Amino acid sequence: MTAAASPTTSAPPMVSLQHVDKHFGDLHVLRDINLDIPAGQVVVLLGPSGSGKSTLCRTINRLEPIDSGEIYLDGTLLPDEGRDLAALRAEVGMVFQSFNLFAHKTILENVTLAPIKVRKKSKADAEAKAMELLRRVGVAEQRDKYPAQLSGGQQQRVAIARSLAMEPRVMLFDEPTSALDPEMVNEVLDVMVSLAEDGMTMVVVTHEMGFARKAARRVIFMADGAIVEDTDPDSFFSSPASDRARDFLSKIL
Numbered sequence: 001m002t003a004a005a006s007p008t009t010s011a012p013p014m015v016s017l018q019h020v021d022k023h024f025g026d027l028h029v030l031r032d033i034n035l036d037i038p039a040g041q042v043v044v045l046l047g048p049s050g051s052g053k054s055t056l057c058r059t060i061n062r063l064e065p066i067d068s069g070e071i072y073l074d075g076t077l078l079p080d081e082g083r084d085l086a087a088l089r090a091e092v093g094m095v096f097q098s099f100n101l102f103a104h105k106t107i108l109e110n111v112t113l114a115p116i117k118v119r120k121k122s123k124a125d126a127e128a129k130a131m132e133l134l135r136r137v138g139v140a141e142q143r144d145k146y147p148a149q150l151s152g153g154q155q156q157r158v159a160i161a162r163s164l165a166m167e168p169r170v171m172l173f174d175e176p177t178s179a180l181d182p183e184m185v186n187e188v189l190d191v192m193v194s195l196a197e198d199g200m201t202m203v204v205v206t207h208e209m210g211f212a213r214k215a216a217r218r219v220i221f222m223a224d225g226a227i228v229e230d231t232d233p234d235s236f237f238s239s240p241a242s243d244r245a246r247d248f249l250s251k252i253l
C-alpha cells in the first residue's frame with residue numbers, strides 16, 4: 001500500500017467503494033472497484049476514453065445503479081433507492097463537461113434554486129450564500145445575467161458555485177475543462193485548486209497534468225473498467241508501473 005492510499009485518521013473514509021461491479025449489457029464497465037478516499041483528499045482519475053471514469057464518478061452518487069458491491073459515504077451505506085438515497089446524493093456535488101446551467105434562470109437563481117427547494121433555505125439566506133460563492137469564483141457581478149451571456153469559463157465557475165451552494169461533502173468533476181477554449185481553462189482550474197486547498201474531498205477526471213501535480217494527492221489510473229494504478233502524482237508521471245499507463249502517458253504528454 002502506498003502512503004497516498006493510507007487513511008490519515010481512524011475516521012471512516014469520506015467515500016468507500018467495495019467490490020463494485022457494473023455491466024452495460026455485455027460490457028463489463030466497472031470491474032471489482034475497491035477504493036477508499038479519506039476526507040479532504042483530492043484524487044485525479046485518469047485513463048483512456050471508455051475506461052469507465054465517468055461511470056465510476058456517476059456510481060459514487062448512484063446516478064448509475066451498480067450490479068454488486070457497496071458504496072459508503074462517510075460510513076453510511078448508500079441505499080439502492082428512496083428518500084435516504086436522495087438525501088445522501090445531495091451530499092455529493094457534481095460538475096460535468098457541459099455546464100448544464102438552467103438557461104432561463106439568472107446566474108443568481110441558478111445558484112439559489114436547489115438550496116431553496118431542497119435545503120428549504122429562505123430566499124434571503126440562499127441569496128446571501130450564493131453571492132458569497134459567486135464572489136469566491138469571481139462572477140458576482142454577473143448575478144443578473146443569463147447563462148448564454150457568460151463565457152464558457154464563467155459558466156463553469158457558476159456551475160461550481162451552484163454545486164457548492166448545497167454544501168456537499170464531496171465534489172466530483174468529470175472533465176470540467178475539456179469543453180472550454182484554452183484561455184479559459186486556468187480560471188476554472190484555479191477555482192478547483194482553491195477548493196482543494198480548503199480541504200474539499202474531490203474526485204477529478206481531467207487530463208490537465210498541471211492540476212494533478214499541483215492539487216492532487218493521489219492519481220488513479222483506470223483501463224478497461226479496472227483500477228490499474230493507484231499512486232501519487234510524481235510517481236505516476238515519472239515512473240508509471242504498467243504498460244497501459246506508459247502507453248497512455250506517451251499519448252497525452
Ligand code: ADP
Nearest residue numbers: 024027029047048049050051052053054055056
Ligand atoms: P470514460 O469516461 O472513461 O471515457 P465511460 O465511463 O463513459 O468511460 O464509459 C465506459 C464504457 O461504458 C464505454 O465503453 C462506454 O461506451 C460505455 N457506456 C457508458 N455509458 C453507457 C450507457 N449508458 N449504455 C451503454 N454503454 C455505456
Ligand code: MG
Nearest residue numbers: 053054055174
Ligand atoms: Mg468520461
